Amino acid sequence: MTAVPPQLKAVQHHLRTAQEHEKRDPVVAYYCRLYAMQTGMKLDSKTPESRKFLMKLMDQLETMKKELADNESISQEIVGNAHIENYALKMFLYADNEDRSGRFHKNMIKSFYTASLLLDVLTVFGELSEENIQHRKYARWKATYIHNCLKSGETPQPGPIGMEGEAYDDEFGAEGGAEGGAPLAGFQPQVSFRTAPADHSPAVMPPPSNNLQIPPGSHAPANTPAEPPRPTGEAVKPITIPCTMPPDVSLTNTKQAGDVRLTPEDFTRAQKYCKYAGSALQYEDVATAVQNLQKALKLLTTGKE
Template identity: 70%
Template sequence: MALPPQLKAIQHYLRTAQEHEKRDPVVAYYCRLYAMQTGMKLDSKTPECRKFLVKLMDQLETMKMELTDSDSITHEVVGNAHIENYALKMFLYADNEDRSGRFHKNMIKSFYTSSLLLDVLSVFGELSEENIQHRKYARWKATYIHNCLKSGETPQAGPAGYEEETYDEEYGAEGGGGPSSQSAQPQSSPHSQPGFGDPNQGSGSMGGPPYPPTNYNNINIPHGAHCPANTPAELHPPTGDVRLTPEDYTRAQKYCKYAGSALQYEDVGTAVQNLQKALKLLTTGKE
């Protein structure tokens, strides 16, 4: 069934869902859920839109039944971690390619898809400030590099020229039409933006690369392979009388992720600090 023009804004989320149908059904499910929720806000009264959204709801119900054994579907906190890890893994891949000066369609698509999946995270509640920053940066990077390659220019690696809100919301990595304006081209030095280190000095406040946010105590980029939190708490009971909640396990996992991210940039101090926080939480139940 063709997507009604009134619902054009959800087309990239539906395309991402289709691409992940077999690769990662959980990602496909939440992309469709976000598309359905967004579509309901856009237009749920026009007959063609209503018909499309009802069909999408039926598809979601079918998927939910097929994925009934998946913790990522039955437990929101696990689903949230799954989508966040996947999105930030794509972000880290694209960012590494960018900083190495390897500009190609796959890295553009990874930047853009990660921004879409960070949108999808809103089905679980409000986005963290870190994820809002990653989403803005990823969407800007996708648009900027796309425009450069299209015009035959060599993109600047890293955050040079980054200005918030300069990306095109309608940009699609596979032909959604990047902006024809120069809005995504470098316009100012990154150290004129809040939260950035001077690239000539080599770092932000933590000694890592100067892209937002530079506070690696809060950054949410996973280190290494994607591994969603899907181990039930009861499989690993803590020692003593401490009883941990699923949220405690998720927080501990995030501290470990922050530590991994810091190690990616050889920031040992931040890594140790976050590992100590995880250890304290797991052994005492308190932060």
């Protein structure tokens, strides 16, 4: 893409995120560009330079849509919504865990900020949930706060604290700082969020033990280590992830009644639960996987959630 016109500066970081994910996750790249185009049309679609830029962006989106035609995240809006939300919350979780562990570095700052940008992108599917509005504000503020602390040689305070006005402008910065420049009253995000909540809003989980490390996987920056370095000679301890919700055995014996009629929406929701279960298993989150599989099975066998 050519340089972003000054009138469309508000979407330049979303376009940069798209470029960074071009090969890593084309679905993320596609929706970042879609958000940039929709927002850009509202910002300025009349000046020649903006019109020219937006037309090129539109052509790029059409090309990507054809190339990704077989991808359900592009052809089915509900799957695309889940894909972007899961990706954003994984990045948020990675950065939040690093923050609470006192590991302050450029990758975690960028993960916080990129998570906030992807939560912006979710608006192409409709209005954000109140939870995601709070996550976006917190992630963007945390990125600015930690960046400014490190820049001035101060040690950031881990975890949620009163949000005061912060502003910076760098390669992934937010001009103007945190939205509103005021504390988020009562907002206390937990250490962990479920990767794939059934209702598209992140369910708050109890803080995990300090020795539990969530592997960054594909959601973390490419040069992020899978776990913090261990002191020489330290033994590797196995991680035990308890299943807090035992499987509902009765569901496995349920047979679909003859008068049960499933709608296309029911099948779509069942697909959503199965997709969420698959995402949870990537993190060895057995409880969440079981919960979503149970919901899918119940829906398919009884027609009710």
